[in-house]
Every structure is written in C-alpha cells, then in structure tokens.
Amino acid sequence: MSSSKNKQANSIPEAPTDSAEIRKPEFHPYHHPAAGWGAAKSVGRVLLEQGQLVDGSRAIFRMNHENKGFDCPGCAWPDDTKGLRLDICENGIKHVTWEMTRKRVGAEFFAEHSVAELSQWTEHELENQGRLTEPMLYDAASDHYVLISWAEAFEVIGRNLRELENPDQAAFYTSGRLGNEATFLYQLLARELGTNNLPDCSNMCHEASGRALQAALGTGKGTVDLEDWEVTDALFVIGVNAASNAPRMLTSLSEAYRRGAHIVHINPIVEAAATRTIVPHEMLDMATFRSTKTSTLNFQPRIGGDMALVRGMAKAIFEMAQSDDKALDREFIERHTTGFEDYRDLCESTDWEELEHQSGLSRADILAAAQVYRDADRSIISWCLGVTQHEHGVDTVREITNLLLLRGNLGREGAGPSPIRGHSNVQGNRTCGINHRPRGEFLDRLDEVCGIKAPRHHGLDTVQCIEAMQRGEVKVFIGMGGNFALAAPDTEYTFEALRNCELTVHVSTKLNRSHLVHGRTALILPCLGRTEKDQQAEGLQSTSVEDSMSMVHLSVGMKQPASEHLLSEPAIIAGIAQHALPQSETPWQWYVDDYDRIRDTMSRALVGFEDFNRRVRLPLGFRIKQPARELVFHTPSGKAEFSASPLPDVVPASGTLALGTMRSHDQWNTTIYSDNDRYRGVKNLRTLIFMNAEDMAERGIDKLQSVDIESTARDGSTRSLEGYLAVPYDIPRGCAAGYMPEMNALCAIGDYSTQSDQPIMKHLKVRVTPARH
Known part of the structure; x- marks a missing residue:
C-alpha cells in the first residue's frame, strides 16, 4: 500500500x-485543579445518562474494596491499603456506570440495523446502545447479525478450529480486562490446540518495559509497591497523564507533596495532573475548594527526548561524583551490578550539546532534574506509554534503570522502577500465560501440571497477527474483550486483514467497531461484566486480578446480570475448548463449576501463585514476589546489568x-x-x-x-x-x-x-x- x-x-x-x-x-x-468538583459533576452526568443513580452510587462503595467488592475494570493502579472507603476516580465510575447501563442490545436491535448502517455510526453511538444480551451470528445474505444459541455458536467455532490445516492458523487476542482464572484457561486452550499465537494489548503498550526490565533485572515487572510511593523522597513521573489514565495516582501525588517529597513530571505536555488537584474523598478540601500541588518541577522534552534527558541526568551524577563521594552508591554498584564502566564511559563521552539537542531541554533543566535525584535518598521513577511507544522504547527503559542503579535505588523501601500499566489486569494476563514468546520453564511446568504438550515455537504478536491475517495465514481470530479493530495500528490495513479471515469471534459486553469489521463468518458472544454476579454450579464465583504493582486480589460482582443469556468468560472459553478439542482430557466444565479448582491448578503451574486460594482471600490479597526487589537477579550475569545503548536521533x-x-x-x-x-x-x-x-x-x-x-x-x-x-x-x-x-x-x-x-x-x-x- x-x-x-x-x-x-x-x-x-x-x-x-x-x-x-x-x-x-x-x-x-x-x-483548574484536576479531579475535584469538575470530576464530581462529570460523574453525576454519566450516572443520569445511563439511568444508574441508585445502583451506580452503590457501586461507588463496592468498587476496589475488600469484603466482596469488585475491582474497577478501568486502570491497574493498586488499591488503597489503609481502608479508604472511596478509593475511586471519575473515569473508574464512568467505566463502571457504562457497564451497568439499563440500555440493551439484543436480537431485535440487530434485526432493525444492518452492519452497513451501523458502520456509519460513531464509536460513542455504538457503545451507547447498551449491553449485548444474546450470542449473534453474522448473516451475509441479509447483512444483519441474527440470533444463535450458545451450543450452535460453540460448534461453529469448534468446527472452524478443528478444520484448520495447522493450529497456527488461529490467533487468540486478549485485552486487559480478562481475569486471571479466565486468562489461565484461555492460554491453556490455545496451547493445547497447539499454538502460541497469543497477541495481547501489552504488545501495543508496555512490551518495551517488560523486555527492558527482564534484560536489566531479570524480571519483567516493576519492583515497587504503593507503600514505597508513600515514603519515597523523590518521584519522577515520565510520559504519564495521570488525571485521565491513572486518576487514583492523584491521591499519591498530593500526599507526597504534602509530606515534602519532590515530584518531577516529564512530558511534552504539562497535563492537569502535573499541576494541582482536589482529591474527591478529601471532604474538607472539596468543601473549601482547597487544592494541593502535584508537582515541584515540570519539564517538557520533545517527543522521544526522554532518553537524552535521563542520560543527561546520569552524566550530571558522574560529574557530581568527581567531588561528591555520595553521588554514586559505589558499594551497591560493585556488589550488585555489571557493565558499569562501559556505561560511565558512554555518559562521559556524550556531549552536552547533543543531549540538549535531542532532549529539547537546556543543560540547566537537565542539571536541575539531576540535582533533585542526587539530593533524594530514595527515588522512584515511574513511566507509561509516553516512554514505550517509540522505536527506542526498550533502550529508554534500560536508561531509566541505569539511572536508578547509579544510586542504589533498588531493593530498598521507597525506591525502584514503577511502570504504570494501563488496563486493570493487563499485567495479570501476562503473568498467567498470555505471552506469544513463552519461556521454556513456564511451558515445562504447564505441561507437567495440565497434562498437555504445549508448542515451543514463538507465536505471533499483535502486528505479526495482523500481517498474517492480511496474507491469509491466520484464518480464525478470537478476541477476548477489547476493540481490536480500533486499538491496532494502520486502521485501513487492519480492517482489510480482519475481513480476510474465515471466522472472527469477539467476546464483549458492548457493541463496538470490531463487530462490524469481521470475517466471512462472524460471532458476537456477550459476557458478564465485572460488576455482575457470576453464578456457577457450586455457587457465586469470584475472579482475581493483578494490579500494576503485583498485588493479586479477588473481585466479586454485585449486580444481577444484564441478561439471562450471558455467560462468564471462563464458561465461554470452556465451551469453545470442548468443541475445538473433543478428545481433551482437561476438565473444562469441572473448572467452570468452581473457580477455586482453576486456582488450585494455577497454584501448581505458576511460580508465585503457590497456595493461591488461601492467600488471595487474605486482607488485600497477596503480592507476587519480585526477586529483583530482594536483589536477586535472574540475568545471565546474576547481577543487575547496565546497558550502553547509542543515543537515538529523535529530532524531526x-x-x-x-x-x-x-x-x-x-x-x-x-x-x-x-x-x-x-x-x-x-x-x-x-x-x-x-x-x-x-x-x-x-x-x-x-x-x-x-x-x-x-x-x-x-x-x-x-x-x-x-x-x-x-x-x-x-x-x-x-x-x-x-x-x-x-x-x-x-x-x-x-x-x-x-x-x-x-x-x-x-x-x-x-x-x-x-x-x-
């Protein structure tokens, strides 16, 4: 093209x-300040529009709470650890209310509106029609979706999967909303079928973070938790728009400012969250319109200039170390790292003029940021997609890690790397097996526990999957949540690729563009939302999620389902598996009857999930152990590894x-x-x-x-x-x-x-x- x-x-x-x-x-x-009365007014408008003044208000007091609360289906920011009763945000309430709407989309709706007509509607109009209530099959002759039974839908999927020439002609996509138990079953289905084609939203957001941290520290995750945020001396927030993407972070930022911590925001745009806020659960502040600052410094590098800024900070630390014995943590570097000398030589040989040119910041600005870092005993560096969605995203996260290592900001309270994951369980998806490049030890343990023989070759990521669909090599696409057609790059190309499939299947709660950009055969399968009660043969079920800081906790719905025809995500996965793998010895229905059984298997198959059922029911759940936090590095050298990557040219x-x-x-x-x-x-x-x-x-x-x-x-x-x-x-x-x-x-x-x-x-x-x- x-x-x-x-x-x-x-x-x-x-x-x-x-x-x-x-x-x-x-x-x-x-x-104006972020959050505050503007957020309250916005929430009220959404509650009214969706007819959820009563249930929506009830949900506010159940979301992100212990004792049978449900986890917000929005962002992955960790829950409060001190019993806060309103650990919520504007966008979380919007997200939940959007799911709890009284509006419905069933067979009558699809009989009235053709796919051609719906394709002319905007994204807001499509989702605002309400909750999907029945499984639907696309009828090419009429250009309408028509009603189909669950049994028939599963048979359509099963037959298409069984008739593939090889399992790699299927792809199983996952958004970040899928709970851990469903995630485990989903990847088990794909691998028992014989493919690692498990593209997911991480391929488009934090893949760079995972690869960089794995290479540097031997773990694909951050090492800090919320308690670290509460005691750190300096927070560096890079490429993050907290007010919209992780609004509950505003509480941590305002509290950090009040106790005297330095907060440095680094972003081409100075967002509202980087100025001041009125936290809605601070009733006195709301009543008096009193705001709190959320930053002490703001820097606006050019797009892609973050790596040059961070290297400039490291160069400044090396220069300080010539007269300041405490600028570098030499004992930490000697005992726990490798590659230091090469990195120091690289920083010292990089000209200040080039650092200014590539970052778009002055030397004085870079030195000011470095001074904050030097003066802090404990520092956390946090980042999001503003850092990762670049050609040099891995190098930039490695550079951030380099800077942390220089002053021993790892393995101690209030210090370390803290990537901010976007969707509520995107990190849990990866932990529980959604990975197109699985590690051999993970597959060995999965085979032993589940009695399968998982494939060892790498599968397709998101971009590779789209290209394979375009070439006709992937014939069946199954999307578990999300809106793949719009989340992916190159919209026109992605649309053509999806339309080239023999079968597309989307498991969803709301109507979206992906249902209208479909294969020759297409299914819409409606599922329970996270706010809804999940009743199975053994009673009310709970699911678990992992937040951005590796805490795993339970989520239990509070509302009756939007339709009697909805199935849970584990039940949908099991239904597909039973028809696609008729000879399978995996007890799919037994798992669905009681999710504790899934968790028991996960506790044997997944490192860090030992004694899962007991630990997840502890107050606040449990935190998956991070070896790098204990200064145990699963790297080739057994130490934290400095990188020495060339500085990219990012000037347009x-x-x-x-x-x-x-x-x-x-x-x-x-x-x-x-x-x-x-x-x-x-x-x-x-x-x-x-x-x-x-x-x-x-x-x-x-x-x-x-x-x-x-x-x-x-x-x-x-x-x-x-x-x-x-x-x-x-x-x-x-x-x-x-x-x-x-x-x-x-x-x-x-x-x-x-x-x-x-x-x-x-x-x-x-x-x-x-x-x-």
Whole structure:
C-alpha cells in the first residue's frame, strides 16, 4: 500500500450520525485543579445518562474494596491499603456506570440495523446502545447479525478450529480486562490446540518495559509497591497523564507533596495532573475548594527526548561524583551490578550539546532534574506509554534503570522502577500465560501440571497477527474483550486483514467497531461484566486480578446480570475448548463449576501463585514476589546489568512534526464517553491536532482552522487524515498530538519498534498543511 486516506467506508466516521444537533467545537485553555468538583459533576452526568443513580452510587462503595467488592475494570493502579472507603476516580465510575447501563442490545436491535448502517455510526453511538444480551451470528445474505444459541455458536467455532490445516492458523487476542482464572484457561486452550499465537494489548503498550526490565533485572515487572510511593523522597513521573489514565495516582501525588517529597513530571505536555488537584474523598478540601500541588518541577522534552534527558541526568551524577563521594552508591554498584564502566564511559563521552539537542531541554533543566535525584535518598521513577511507544522504547527503559542503579535505588523501601500499566489486569494476563514468546520453564511446568504438550515455537504478536491475517495465514481470530479493530495500528490495513479471515469471534459486553469489521463468518458472544454476579454450579464465583504493582486480589460482582443469556468468560472459553478439542482430557466444565479448582491448578503451574486460594482471600490479597526487589537477579550475569545503548536521533526533519497519539479525558482506551476533553479545554471535538503556536504560524494555520495531516512510514508510503482542526497548545516546537483511535490510521503496520515490536504510536512523522477542501 503506497498511500491511503481516512475513507468513510474503511475507517472511522468523523461526525455524529444521529439526529442530535452537532455542536460547535470549542477550545479554552484549562486552568483548574484536576479531579475535584469538575470530576464530581462529570460523574453525576454519566450516572443520569445511563439511568444508574441508585445502583451506580452503590457501586461507588463496592468498587476496589475488600469484603466482596469488585475491582474497577478501568486502570491497574493498586488499591488503597489503609481502608479508604472511596478509593475511586471519575473515569473508574464512568467505566463502571457504562457497564451497568439499563440500555440493551439484543436480537431485535440487530434485526432493525444492518452492519452497513451501523458502520456509519460513531464509536460513542455504538457503545451507547447498551449491553449485548444474546450470542449473534453474522448473516451475509441479509447483512444483519441474527440470533444463535450458545451450543450452535460453540460448534461453529469448534468446527472452524478443528478444520484448520495447522493450529497456527488461529490467533487468540486478549485485552486487559480478562481475569486471571479466565486468562489461565484461555492460554491453556490455545496451547493445547497447539499454538502460541497469543497477541495481547501489552504488545501495543508496555512490551518495551517488560523486555527492558527482564534484560536489566531479570524480571519483567516493576519492583515497587504503593507503600514505597508513600515514603519515597523523590518521584519522577515520565510520559504519564495521570488525571485521565491513572486518576487514583492523584491521591499519591498530593500526599507526597504534602509530606515534602519532590515530584518531577516529564512530558511534552504539562497535563492537569502535573499541576494541582482536589482529591474527591478529601471532604474538607472539596468543601473549601482547597487544592494541593502535584508537582515541584515540570519539564517538557520533545517527543522521544526522554532518553537524552535521563542520560543527561546520569552524566550530571558522574560529574557530581568527581567531588561528591555520595553521588554514586559505589558499594551497591560493585556488589550488585555489571557493565558499569562501559556505561560511565558512554555518559562521559556524550556531549552536552547533543543531549540538549535531542532532549529539547537546556543543560540547566537537565542539571536541575539531576540535582533533585542526587539530593533524594530514595527515588522512584515511574513511566507509561509516553516512554514505550517509540522505536527506542526498550533502550529508554534500560536508561531509566541505569539511572536508578547509579544510586542504589533498588531493593530498598521507597525506591525502584514503577511502570504504570494501563488496563486493570493487563499485567495479570501476562503473568498467567498470555505471552506469544513463552519461556521454556513456564511451558515445562504447564505441561507437567495440565497434562498437555504445549508448542515451543514463538507465536505471533499483535502486528505479526495482523500481517498474517492480511496474507491469509491466520484464518480464525478470537478476541477476548477489547476493540481490536480500533486499538491496532494502520486502521485501513487492519480492517482489510480482519475481513480476510474465515471466522472472527469477539467476546464483549458492548457493541463496538470490531463487530462490524469481521470475517466471512462472524460471532458476537456477550459476557458478564465485572460488576455482575457470576453464578456457577457450586455457587457465586469470584475472579482475581493483578494490579500494576503485583498485588493479586479477588473481585466479586454485585449486580444481577444484564441478561439471562450471558455467560462468564471462563464458561465461554470452556465451551469453545470442548468443541475445538473433543478428545481433551482437561476438565473444562469441572473448572467452570468452581473457580477455586482453576486456582488450585494455577497454584501448581505458576511460580508465585503457590497456595493461591488461601492467600488471595487474605486482607488485600497477596503480592507476587519480585526477586529483583530482594536483589536477586535472574540475568545471565546474576547481577543487575547496565546497558550502553547509542543515543537515538529523535529530532524531526525540517517541515515535519513528531506526532504522538493519546486519549482524551472523556475516553477509556477505545471507549468514547463524549467528544469533550475537559482537562485540555476541548468541547465537541475529537478530530483535532494539538500544535505549537509557532509551528502553526509558520504553516499559515489559525486556531481551529481545518488542516490535512499526512504521515510518512519507514517504507516511504503515506497515510492521511483530512479536515482535522488545529488547536494551539503548550507543546514543544516540532511536536504535535492527537487522539487515538482516530489517529491510529496514521501509523503504518510496518512502523513498529525493532526493539519491542510495538507500534510507534508516540512518534509518527507527519506534515500538517491547511486543508485543501
């Protein structure tokens, strides 16, 4: 494909198609605290719109709580450890209320609306129709989904899987919402079938973090917990928009500021969370409108400039060490690390001019950040997708780890690396086996415990899966949650790939774009939501999740299911398995009857899950042991390993901009709650691009003027979006930003990191010009 445009037939509708009045786009810079009364007002609006004033309010007091509470299906921020009764946030309540809506989508809805018609609806309109209630099969003759029984649906899937020439013609995708028990069954199904084709959302978000930490420390996870955040002297928050993506972090940031910790935010955009907040459960602050700062310093590097900044901080530490014996923790370095000398030589040979040029920051700024790091006895460095979705994402996380090692910020209270996972159980998915590159020791133990023979060859990740579908090599695609068609890069290419499949299956709670971009045969299978009671043969069931800091705890639904026809995710997986593997000796139905049985098997198959059923019922659950926290490193050297990677050139060429995709505030992943973005001052608009005012002037572009955006891929092909509105914003020159999933169309399928295989959604090369039409 040499060129593509955002065509209506193959991409995302750009404007509402219902009868509601299309309101005029507005932009007014936001100058208020994060959360506070703005969040309360937003929550109230959503509760009213979804008819959930009573049950939604009840859910607020059950979400993220012990004693039969349910885990928020939103972000993976850990739960409070001190009995907080309102450990909630605006986006979490939106997410839960969106799931608890009274609106329904059943056979009558699909009889009334064809797929062609629904394809013209916006993302908000699709999901706002309500909860899916019955399994549906696509009928090509009528272009409608029609009712199908569960038994028939399972037989359709089973037959297609049984008739494959080889198991690698199937792919099993997972979003971060799947509980640990279902995750374990899902990967067991795939591996008993004979494939490691287990692409997941981690392939698009934190793959770089896992690979970097595994190489440096021998673990793919962060080493800190919430208690560390409560005692650290300095927090460095890089590439994170906490107010929207992990709003409960605001509590930790405000508490850290109050006790005198330094908080340094590093992001091309100064987000609302990086200024001040009113935490909603602080009743006195709410009553008096008293805000708390959430930062002591803010730095705005250019997009992709984080690695240069971190290396500059390390260079400054080495320079300080020439006259300051305590700048480096030499005992820690000597006892617990390897590769130090090469890294020191690399830092000392890197010119300050190059560090300034690549980071987009002055030497004075870099030295200021380094001084905060030097003065802190204990430091935590936290990061999210602003760091990982780049070609050099692995190198950048390795560089962060290097900086931590220099001062021994590992293996002690209040110090260490802290990646912020996005979706509620995305880390648990990986822990429990969703991995297209499984380790041999994991497979050996799985084989022994479960009596299967899992394949040893690597499977396909997300990008590879899309390419294989495009080539016709993957014929069956099963999506367990999420909205794959929109979450993936290169929208038009991904759509074509999905339509090339023999069968696509989506297990979902709400209608979304992936149901309309389907294979020759297609199924929609509705499942229970996390807020709903899961009744099986042995009674009410609970599921477990793992948060961003390796805590595992139980979640129990509180509401009656939206429909009597809904099945749980474990039950759906077991139903598929029984039809796809009729000779299987795995006791699929026995597992579904009582999830404790799944956990008993997991306790024998998964390292860290020993005595699972007892430990997960302890107050707050349990934390999976992190060897690197105990200074035990499962690396080739047996020590923490410094890296010495070259500094990448991230400065955009003349006339081009580096564009990063991001969410709006009124959005969770691909779920769009409205066309507003309160924290960035935007109303009634999603098709926009945030630009530096000088970059706009240089191109003759005025505020809210219509522009065309063209990206250029590595292979020279181009993709474009037309008629977007330019919004002047406080972002470094040469940088721009806009919303996913709309702008995913600009990321070519081949534009993925050679280090992590992640699509480089945060570093697209674009040209922006006044619209031609």
